[in-house]
Each structure stands twice: as structure tokens, then as C-alpha cells.
Amino acid sequence: MSTEKFSVKQILNMEACTRCGECTELCSAYMGSKDLKLSPPKKIELLKKRIWNKSIFGKLLGKKDLSEKEMEELLRSAYSCTLCSRCEVNCPINIDLKDMWISLRENMVSEERAPEQLELLRERLMKAKNISFDTNEGRTDWIKPVPEVPENMYIKKSAKVIYFVGCVSSFSPRTFKIPRSIVQILQSAEVDFGLLGDDEWCCGFPLMSSGFAKDFEEFAVHNIKKVNNTGARILVTACPSCYHMWSHIYPGAVKDIKMNFKVLHMVQYLYMLAKDGKIKLNPVESKVTYHDPCDLGRNSGIYDEPRDLIKMIPGVEFVELENNKEYATCCGGGGNVESIDTELSSNIASIKAKEIIATGADIVITACQQCVRTIATGLKKEKSRIKAVDLSQLVLDSIKAGS
Amino acid sequence: MKIELVSIHFWIIHILIIFGFIGGVFYKVSNILKGNLIIDNKTLISSRWSKFWFLIRKFFRNFFSKKIGLILAVLILDSIIHVKLFRKNKLKWLAHTCIFWGLVALFILSILSGIAVEVLPAFGYEEGSCGFVDALADKDFWGTAFLNEWLNIIILFGIILAFIRGFITKKSKGLFMFQDIFLIIFIILILVSGWFTESTRYIIEHTPRYIAGIGYFGYYLSRFLQFTFRQVSEPGWALSYRIFWHIHISIVWMSFIYIPFSKFSHVIFSPLASILNVFDKKKHTGDQY
Numbered sequence: 005m006s007t008e009k010f011s012v013k014q015i016l017n018m019e020a021c022t023r024c025g026e027c028t029e030l031c032s033a034y035m036g037s038k039d040l041k042l043s044p045p046k047k048i049e050l051l052k053k054r055i056w057n058k059s060i061f062g063k064l065l066g067k068k069d070l071s072e073k074e075m076e077e078l079l080r081s082a083y084s085c086t087l088c089s090r091c092e093v094n095c096p097i098n099i100d101l102k103d104m105w106i107s108l109r110e111n112m113v114s115e116e117r118a119p120e121q122l123e124l125l126r127e128r129l130m131k132a133k134n135i136s137f138d139t140n141e142g143r144t145d146w147i148k149p150v151p152e153v154p155e156n157m158y159i160k161k162s163a164k165v166i167y168f169v170g171c172v173s174s175f176s177p178r179t180f181k182i183p184r185s186i187v188q189i190l191q192s193a194e195v196d197f198g199l200l201g202d203d204e205w206c207c208g209f210p211l212m213s214s215g216f217a218k219d220f221e222e223f224a225v226h227n228i229k230k231v232n233n234t235g236a237r238i239l240v241t242a243c244p245s246c247y248h249m250w251s252h253i254y255p256g257a258v259k260d261i262k263m264n265f266k267v268l269h270m271v272q273y274l275y276m277l278a279k280d281g282k283i284k285l286n287p288v289e290s291k292v293t294y295h296d297p298c299d300l301g302r303n304s305g306i307y308d309e310p311r312d313l314i315k316m317i318p319g320v321e322f323v324e325l326e327n328n329k330e331y332a333t334c335c336g337g338g339g340n341v342e343s344i345d346t347e348l349s350s351n352i353a354s355i356k357a358k359e360i361i362a363t364g365a366d367i368v369i370t371a372c373q374q375c376v377r378t379i380a381t382g383l384k385k386e387k388s389r390i391k392a393v394d395l396s397q398l399v400l401d402s403i404k405a406g407s
Numbered sequence: 408m409k410i411e412l413v414s415i416h417f418w419i420i421h422i423l424i425i426f427g428f429i430g431g432v433f434y435k436v437s438n439i440l441k442g443n444l445i446i447d448n449k450t451l452i453s454s455r456w457s458k459f460w461f462l463i464r465k466f467f468r469n470f471f472s473k474k475i476g477l478i479l480a481v482l483i484l485d486s487i488i489h490v491k492l493f494r495k496n497k498l499k500w501l502a503h504t505c506i507f508w509g510l511v512a513l514f515i516l517s518i519l520s521g522i523a524v525e526v527l528p529a530f531g532y533e534e535g536s537c538g539f540v541d542a543l544a545d546k547d548f549w550g551t552a553f554l555n556e557w558l559n560i561i562i563l564f565g566i567i568l569a570f571i572r573g574f575i576t577k578k579s580k581g582l583f584m585f586q587d588i589f590l591i592i593f594i595i596l597i598l599v600s601g602w603f604t605e606s607t608r609y610i611i612e613h614t615p616r617y618i619a620g621i622g623y624f625g626y627y628l629s630r631f632l633q634f635t636f637r638q639v640s641e642p643g644w645a646l647s648y649r650i651f652w653h654i655h656i657s658i659v660w661m662s663f664i665y666i667p668f669s670k671f672s673h674v675i676f677s678p679l680a681s682i683l684n685v686f687d688k689k690k691h692t693g694d695q696y
Contacts, residue, residue: 009443010442010443011442011443011444011445012439012440012442012443012444012458012462013442013680013683013684013687014442015438015439015441015442016439016442016676016679016680016683017680017684019435019438019439019672019673019676019680020673020676020677020679020680020681021673022581022670022673022677023581023582023583023584023670024492024499024581025580025581025582026492026495026496026580028580028581028582029580040580040582043580043582045581045582046582049582049584055438055441056438059434059438060434061434094491094495095491096485096489096491096492096677097485097486097677097680097681097684098485098681098684098685099680099684100684100687
């Protein structure tokens with residue numbers, strides 16, 4: 005293995021890891037498979053073994069690399085990870101494991117071992133600039149049924165707020181309700197907002213998380229330039245992965261272009277609007293629980309705003325999930341696992357669904373279109389009638405309840 | 408009868424072992440430095456020496472800055488006390504603390520005793536000049552004997568606890584690797600050979616019970632050995648002592664060389680990793696190590 009894809013810090017972390025197993029207990033891939041081969045310590049041991057085999061001692065013992073069986077094991081575990089970061093929470097020495105798994109995937113890509121599905125995803129993204137099979141011109145098709153949409157469909161040359169919709173909400177009909185709700189909320193709050201339309205490219209998260217690190221920078225540069233051109237002061241997005249890219253990855257990856265705007269997740273923005281009295285929340289009688297999306301909670305540290313916003317809605321009874329905030333379990337929809345190992349993704353979703361059912365809630369709220377999709381499927385599999393909705397949908401229901 | 412075992416060959420081997428240990432650490436560090444080091448997301452440092460010196464400079468710049476508080480906090484809370492582990496799993500924390508601190512304290516005690524017995528007299532130290540040094544040099548002094556005895560018991564307790572958690576109750580999800588067996592074997596052999604060395608010394612030095620009783624594990628073992636092997640003569644026990652002492656010290660040496668290649672290397676690398684990880688978590692962007 006070339007170690008060039010791993011940083012000095014990452015190899016130091018591999019040496020520092022004692023395989024104590026605190027991460028295994030929380031690992032989504034392990035929970036969904038009960039296979040220790042997918043656990044973080046096993047991955048680290050295989051990586052260390054690879055480094056050792058390539059070192060002078062390995063060569064003296066006649067080793068060159070991992071055996072083909074071990075290599076397959078490493079590849080499988082690399083792409084079975086949902087990148088949820090839950091493994092990091094209890095690590096006694098705070099290892100940034102998610103970063104390590106992404107570097108591992110980069111390594112697999114550089115050795116041309118990445119799964120075919122992801123190579124296809126890359127091709128599609130590089131060509132169409134979105135994760136669907138459609139061309140990018142259809143990015144705003146979802147908006148058509150929304151009432152009172154102007155002719156320009158909010159694709160403006162300038163706006164105070166840019167709503168970055170994201171690929172899943174733009175192209176997956178199962179999640180169209182989310183951007184539609186958001187637009188209606190922004191309309192009711194009389195926000196001067198705009199959409200980028202077909203100028204909006206994928207945020208690059210699927211590329212970065214699949215190990216195609218170099219390719220995503222082109223997407224970052226394009227998106228930053230387009231938002232800068234609108235003169236917007238705020239960029240909001242309802243997708244936690246897009247939010248994580250904009251707020252945590254873009255500033256480090258694109259040093260030459262300054263972002264002239266603030267990046268907020270939609271829950272933060274809606275909370276601000278509600279707090280400032282720009283949207284009026286009316287009673288909604290429901291018992292709800294909240295699922296922390298991994299990229300919004302653990303990976304970006306946003307835990308309070310969604311909870312505060314839910315509690316601002318009169319009539320709502322809020323119950324926490326057993327595993328919440330940094331301990332929240334993954335929905336199974338992250339890390340492109342859904343396209344690599346459907347069964348594993350479905351098992352993880354089932355664990356989440358059972359936890360939701362145990363709360364006795366009528367609705368599970370989240371702040372991620374992908375989580376809504378995966379949780380809804382998980383709940384259906386568990387034959388539950390609990391509804392999975394995005395927080396924006398609940399807020400819109402609350403606004404509409406007054407009319 | 409007092410026996411002196413330390414000789415020139417001891418020191419030669421001792422120095423070779425230290426070189427072996429340093430060589431092992433050097434090899435590991437060299438492997439770590441094969442990783443990439445990018446500064447400000449642009450400049451890639453290619454040579455391992457450049458990376459090493461860059462990191463050393465960076466460490467001292469941070470050490471003598473406002474960040475010293477954070478460095479110390481991480482070192483104390485995450486690497487020494489292991490607060491996170493304590494909050495999460497008290498039994499696991501207890502096992503780790505017993506093994507780690509037991510070994511560290513025993514190691515420090517052995518080093519200090521070695522200095523008191525071998526190094527200081529070479530620099531003209533005379534017995535009776537300092538009570539503390541004399542106590543360290545005298546294995547039968549109640550404090551030294553008590554510490555040696557109890558630290559051994561604490562380590563053994565930690566190993567038994569970890570063993571029960573890992574293999575009997577299966578509560579631990581820790582990954583046990585084949586090479587970990589060597590580490591456990593080394594620790595157990597050090598403890599057992601230490602007790603046998605101590606007990607045979609008690610026999611040949613005819614240590615009275617009121618003194619030897621403090622190191623009771625070794626004392627009762629000496630009584631048992633004397634009772635079981637009544638036919639063994641005084642020179643026979645002296646030979647046994649020499650054999651056990653050499654076995655004991657050889658295992659200590661071997662385990663010392665093995666440290667950089669074993670799970671125990673985390674004693675060196677975990678505190679460094681902890682500090683780097685906490686710094687990185689705080690900023691999210693910038694230099695990547």
C-alpha cells in the first residue's frame with residue numbers, strides 16, 4: 005500500500021489504537037451485521053499489517069502485501085462504513101476515524117479497487133453534475149406544484165438568501181415535499197431568497213466520501229463562485245451533507261476563493277425566523293421524536309436548534325430517542341452503503357426504526373432528506389405507521405394550521 | 408550470604424537492549440512519517456526528516472504558547488487518568504489502570520533501585536549517607552519490599568480482570584490479536600520469575616520472617632520451596648537464585664525490545680495522538696497531519 009493517502013496523523017493514530025473496542029460497540033456497520041470484520045479495530049489492524057508487510061521487516065519475512073482474502077476483507081469493510089462517525093464518540097484518544105475511512109477509500113480508488121457502482125456514480129457526477137441520471141436542467145422541476153411561484157422560479161441574479169437544494173431533494177420524488185415545504189415557509193416569511201437552478205452542482209460529498217478526493221474540488225469552486233455572484237449574505241441548505249461540505253470542507257479545500265456569505269443549515273435558519281417572529285407557529289397535536297442526522301449532529305455539532313424549534317411548536321409533545329445527540333444511531337443511508345450493501349443498510353435502518361417505535365411517538369422528525377427516505381423504509385419494514393418527516397414539513401404544517 | 412550478580416556483561420546487554428528499544432521506536436516513527444504532511448492545504452513535505460523536524464518545531468511552538476493548558480489537560484485527562492474510559496466503563500478502566508500504572512510504577516522503582524545499587528556507588532556514594540537511597544538499594548527495606556509486592560499483585564489483578572472481561576464474560580468488544588499473547592506471556596513470566604527470584608533470595612540470605620513477610624508472596628513461596636525440596640543444599644539454592652535472576656532479567660529485556668512492536672507501544676504513541684486529535688477537532692480546517 006502506498007501510504008501517501010494517509011496522513012502522518014492518521015498513521016500515528018493507527019499505532020496509538022489499542023483495539024479496545026469502544027468504537028465497535030457503537031459502529032453502525034457492526035451493529036447491522038454483527039460481523040467483527042467490519043469493525044474499526046479490524047480495519048486498523050489490516051492497515052497496520054499492510055504497512056508492516058511493506059516495511060523492511062515484512063520484506064525480510066518475504067511479505068509484499070496483504071493476501072487477496074485480507075485485501076477483499078479490507079475493501080468490504082472500507083465500503084460498508086456509513087461514515088456516521090459514531091465510532092469516534094467513545095474513543096479514549098479521540099481518533100478522527102471518519103477521516104481515516106475516507107483516506108482508506110481514497111487509497112482503494114488510487115489502486116483501482118473501488119466498487120463498480122461508485123465508479124459509475126463518479127462518471128455520472130462528472131458528466132451531469134448531479135447524482136441522478138437526469139441532466140442538471142431538471143433541478144427545479146420539483147417546484148412546479150408549489151403555489152404562488154414566480155415565473156423565474158426563484159432563479160434570480162441576486163438574492164439575500166440562496167437556498168442550496170441538494171441533489172436528493174431536487175431529483176428524488178420521494179423527498180420533493182421537503183424543498184416544497186421550505187419554499188412555502190420562505191414565502192410566508194417574505195424572505196428574499198433565490199435558487200441556483202441548473203447552476204447548482206452537486207456539493208461533491210458523494211465524490212469525497214467515495215474516495216474521489218481530487219474530483220470534488222471542481223464542484224466546490226463552481227458552487228462558491230455561483231453563490232458569490234448572487235451577492236447573497238446567507239446560504240441555506242436542508243441537506244446535512246451539503247451543509248457539512250459548505251461549512252467544514254469547502255473552506256479548507258478551496259483556499260483561493262473567499263466565501264462572501266454565511267452558511268446555515270435550514271433548521272438553524274428556520275429557528276432564527278421563528279425566534280424573530282417572522283413565521284407564526286400554530287398548534288400541532290402530536291407526539292414526536294427527533295433523529296439527529298450524522299452529518300448535522302456528530303459531524304457538524306448542531307443538536308440544539310432542531311430541538312428548540314420543535315419545542316416552539318405549540319401542542320407538540322417531544323420525546324428523545326434512547327440514543328440521541330452524539331450517540332444517535334445512523335439511519336443506514338450514509339457513506340453510499342445503500343448502493344454497495346443494501347442488506348446492511350436495511351439492517352441499520354431497522355435498528356433505527358425499532359428505537360423510534362419504542363418511543364411511542366406518532367412522528368419521527370429529522371433534518372435530512374436521506375434520513376427521511378431510509379427511516380421511512382425502515383419503519384415500513386417493521387410494519388410501523390409512524391410517519392418520518394423533515395422538520396421543515398412539520399414547521400409548514402404548523403404555519404398552515406393557523407390558516 | 409549476600410550475592411552480587413551485576414557485572415560488566417549485564418551492563419553491555421543492558422545498553423544493547425536500550426539501543427534495540429530505541430531502534431524499534433525509530434522504525435515505528437519512520438513508518439509513521441511515511442504518511443503525508445500537507446501544510447495549509449498546499450505544501451507537501453516529502454522527506455521524512457523534514458516532516459520530523461517540522462513536527463518537532465510545531466510541537467515546541469505549541470508547547471510554549473497559550474495551548475500549553477490544553478496540551479496538559481489532554482495529557483492528564485485523556486492519557487494519564489483516562490477520564491473518558493472511567494465515565495464509560497469503570498471495570499475496564501480499573502483493569503487498564505492496574506496494569507498500566509502497576510507496570511509504570513514497578514519500572515520506575517526498578518530504575519531507582521538500579522541507580523541506588525549500581526550507579527551512585529560508582530560516583531562515590533557511601534552507604535548510610537542518605538536514608539532514601541539506602542532504602543531503594545535494600546530490597547528488604549519494608550517500604551521497597553511492600554511496593555514491589557503490591558505492584559506485582561495489582562498488575563496480576565488487572566490482567567485477571569481483563570482476562571475475565573475478554574474471555575469469560577465476553578463483555579469486551581476489544582479485538583484480541585495473536586501477537587497480544589506474547590505481551591500477556593511476558594508480563595506473567597516477569598511476575599512469576601520475579602517471585603521465584605525473590606523466594607530463592609530469601610532462602611539463601613536466610614531473611615528473617617519479620618522482614619521477608621512483607622513480600623509475603625515470595626516469602627510463602629520460599630517456605631513452600633524449602634519444604635518441597637528439602638534435599639537441596641545451600642549452593643543449590645544459590646545456583647537456583649542465579650538461574651531465576653537471569654531468567655527474570657532476560658524476560659524483562661526481551662519484553663523491553665518487544666514494546667515498540669506490541670500493543671504496549673500505545674504508551675508512547677497515544678499521548679501524542681491524543682494531543683494532535685484534540686487540536687484538529689477544535690479547528691476542522693488548516694494544517695493536516
